[in-house]
Amino acid sequence: MTHTLRSPRPAAFRLRSPQDLAAGLLLAAIALGGLWLARNWEAGSLAMMQAGFFPRLVCYFLLVSGLATMFRGLTVEAPAALAWAWRPSVAITVAVVAFAALLDKLGLVLAILALIGIGGLAGRPLRPGPFTALWATLASACVAIFSWGLGLPLQIWP
Amino acid sequence: MMDVFANLWLGLGVSVEPMNLLYCFLGALIGTLIGVLPGLGPTATVALLLPITFYLPPVGALIMLAGIFYGAQYGGSTTAILVKLPGESSSVMTCLDGNAMARQGRGGVALATAALASLFAGVATTLVIAIAGPPLAGVALAFGPSEYVALMLVGLIGAVILAHGSVIKAVAMILIGLLLSMVGTDVNSGQMRFTFDIPQLYDGLDFVPLAMGLFGLADIIINLEETEGRGIEPSPIHRLWPTWQDFKDAWPAAVRGTALGAFLGILPGGGATLSAFSSYALEKKVARDPAAFGKGAIQGVAGPEAANNAGAQASFIPMLSLGIPSNAVMALMIGAMMIHGITPGPQIMTKQPDLFWGMIASMLVGNIMLVVLNLPLIGIWVRLLRVPYAYLFPAILVFCCIGTYSLRNDVFDVVMMAGFGLFGYVLKKLDCEPAPLLLGFVLGPLLEENLSRAMLLSHGDLGIFVSRPISAGLMAVAVGLLALILLPAFRRQREVAFKE
Numbered sequence: 097m098t099h100t101l102r103s104p105r106p107a108a109f110r111l112r113s114p115q116d117l118a119a120g121l122l123l124a125a126i127a128l129g130g131l132w133l134a135r136n137w138e139a140g141s142l143a144m145m146q147a148g149f150f151p152r153l154v155c156y157f158l159l160v161s162g163l164a165t166m167f168r169g170l171t172v173e174a175p176a177a178l179a180w181a182w183r184p185s186v187a188i189t190v191a192v193v194a195f196a197a198l199l200d201k202l203g204l205v206l207a208i209l210a211l212i213g214i215g216g217l218a219g220r221p222l223r224p225g226p227f228t229a230l231w232a233t234l235a236s237a238c239v240a241i242f243s244w245g246l247g248l249p250l251q252i253w254p
Numbered sequence: 255m256m257d258v259f260a261n262l263w264l265g266l267g268v269s270v271e272p273m274n275l276l277y278c279f280l281g282a283l284i285g286t287l288i289g290v291l292p293g294l295g296p297t298a299t300v301a302l303l304l305p306i307t308f309y310l311p312p313v314g315a316l317i318m319l320a321g322i323f324y325g326a327q328y329g330g331s332t333t334a335i336l337v338k339l340p341g342e343s344s345s346v347m348t349c350l351d352g353n354a355m356a357r358q359g360r361g362g363v364a365l366a367t368a369a370l371a372s373l374f375a376g377v378a379t380t381l382v383i384a385i386a387g388p389p390l391a392g393v394a395l396a397f398g399p400s401e402y403v404a405l406m407l408v409g410l411i412g413a414v415i416l417a418h419g420s421v422i423k424a425v426a427m428i429l430i431g432l433l434l435s436m437v438g439t440d441v442n443s444g445q446m447r448f449t450f451d452i453p454q455l456y457d458g459l460d461f462v463p464l465a466m467g468l469f470g471l472a473d474i475i476i477n478l479e480e481t482e483g484r485g486i487e488p489s490p491i492h493r494l495w496p497t498w499q500d501f502k503d504a505w506p507a508a509v510r511g512t513a514l515g516a517f518l519g520i521l522p523g524g525g526a527t528l529s530a531f532s533s534y535a536l537e538k539k540v541a542r543d544p545a546a547f548g549k550g551a552i553q554g555v556a557g558p559e560a561a562n563n564a565g566a567q568a569s570f571i572p573m574l575s576l577g578i579p580s581n582a583v584m585a586l587m588i589g590a591m592m593i594h595g596i597t598p599g600p601q602i603m604t605k606q607p608d609l610f611w612g613m614i615a616s617m618l619v620g621n622i623m624l625v626v627l628n629l630p631l632i633g634i635w636v637r638l639l640r641v642p643y644a645y646l647f648p649a650i651l652v653f654c655c656i657g658t659y660s661l662r663n664d665v666f667d668v669v670m671m672a673g674f675g676l677f678g679y680v681l682k683k684l685d686c687e688p689a690p691l692l693l694g695f696v697l698g699p700l701l702e703e704n705l706s707r708a709m710l711l712s713h714g715d716l717g718i719f720v721s722r723p724i725s726a727g728l729m730a731v732a733v734g735l736l737a738l739i740l741l742p743a744f745r746r747q748r749e750v751a752f753k754e
Contacts, residue, residue, distance in 0.1 A: 119684035123426045143714030145706035147445035154432045161426040181479035192672035195655045196665035212648035219478050234652045246302050
């Protein structure tokens with residue numbers, strides 16, 4: 097690894113891979129969160145495991161791997177790309193949550209409208225004509241398959 | 255030996271009766287059509303269609319259910335290959351290379367390979383069940399808790415091998431999967447774990463919202479990001495059928511997958527999934543060019559597909575002979591048998607031979623029927639790939655949402671799926687792979703239960719894992735795999751990947 101020659105500071109203190117550091121922080125945070133949630137569960141002993149034993153075991157291992165990944169972020173060179181695509185990630189998540197919120201209140205047909213309308217913003221939105229055709233096709237296919245065919249108790253209209 | 259063929263003959267006689275043949279055909283057809291919908295894996299499909307079979311005679315009902323099961327299994331592989339949505343954990347591995355092939359315009363080849371590998375595995379495993387079923391059931395009985403723990407360690411370490419990128423991150427993904435599997439009520443103590451006082455979490459997380467979010471939704475976000483909103487271009491279809499070279503590449507993988515699946519499937523607990531994962535790891539290990547895996551290697555489709563079919567089918571052995579359901583589908587089958595007044599168990603073979611052997615022979619008939627049914631459909635499925643992404647991804651969104659909703663008719667699952675979709679995108683950004691996470695999630699409850707049982711039996715002595723021969727052998731395999739990962743050659747490969 098040639099970069100060590102150019103490095104002005106001691107190798108261990110230079111951030112080489114923000115990606116690994118972030119991954120390590122996330123893993124360690126999940127592990128600590130798990131340990132905190134499991135704090136009151138009885139662990140028992142190796143011979144008599146209780147509900148808290150396995151969660152703690154897994155969280156300790158996870159903490160170690162999180163720390164190891166963070167350490168690697170400081171020592172091993174890796175791609176720094178951490179750009180976050182806001183538009184698709186937010187649009188898809190909001191669309192699915194909107195579907196969930198509307199399904200029981202406004203029925204399947206309108207929930208699908210919200211889902212593909214908001215979800216469409218994740219990419220390049222369709223023109224009104226094709227969009228309406230897609231909505232009509234998906235809504236009728238879903239009603240036919242899930243409501244009539246499989247007999248799911250789905251509310252279709254408001 | 256003659257006995258076996260006489261029995262199979264008796265069974266074939268039962269299963270080719272016109273009405274039974276019709277039930278088998280209908281089951282395979284409906285099973286495929288429902289199983290192809292993203293999110294509806296074999297378990298959901300069998301559960302949804304179970305009521306139809308109440309009106310049939312017992313033999314017909316079981317034959318139809320078996321047909322539905324194979325159909326759903328194969329339908330799930332179709333969705334995995336075409337749109338990278340695994341309907342069940344056992345088709346996660348098919349996603350990786352199957353979808354890569356589809357993107358290279360080889361979707362038809364991947365589908366045909368999956369169908370033929372499944373057919374081979376199905377026929378071979380049926381013969382295995384007929385010949386070795388009863389004695390093999392004894393092998394499964396020899397498996398104690400420590401053997402299970404050792405076996406699962408082998409599976410989990412295998413999952414680390416098959417992930418590309420950092421070993422530590424793959425291990426961490428397994429651990430997160432284990433952690434997610436603990437959500438819900440602890441079976442032994444009734445302690446609520448990680449439920450946050452949300453009633454819907456008391457029964458634990460379901461596989462479908464997790465897999466749909468991590469694979470389906472996260473994949474849509476990533477595709478749209480990488481193509482700046484245009485979406486992936488549908489690739490031109492080069493050919494529909496495998497070439498002779500494809501065939502030569504694929505068959506050894508299918509044979510190995512079948513052997514693995516037939517063996518692992520007998521063991522109660524996620525037979526099909528573990529078989530598919532191990533087969534993928536094995537294929538990657540023995541391949542001349544392991545780097546091709548994940549980028550459309552045909553062995554990566556043939557092996558796991560053969561393995562999951564063989565595993566799924568072999569799981570009928572403990573179900574029929576011991577009355578032990580090895581997974582959710584088998585539990586449903588037992589439920590269906592009970593409704594028809596049949597108690598599964600060792601006595602079924604002697605008391606109702608026409609039912610037992612009829613069902614086994616119908617597996618043979620069902621597998622052949624499935625391929626006859628599906629090969630002509632490949633052309634139609636592949637045309638799905640040509641739909642522009644601007645139309646395809648909203649459709650995938652809709653089916654993901656309804657498929658998840660249909661599990662429990664609860665929008666809570668849909669919200670969970672949205673959350674896991676975002677989590678999957680974060681993992682992708684951090685270069686962590688979701689496949690090991692799913693394996694951890696599936697094996698988690700079994701691992702915990704067997705670990706605590708093994709420790710209870712040995713009074714906390716870890717030596718039990720090496721003092722029993724089968725478990726010691728499996729542990730040796732696990733350590734060997736671990737050593738392989740840590741070998742210099744392996745590490746060098748990984749470091750090459752880091753420099754880029």
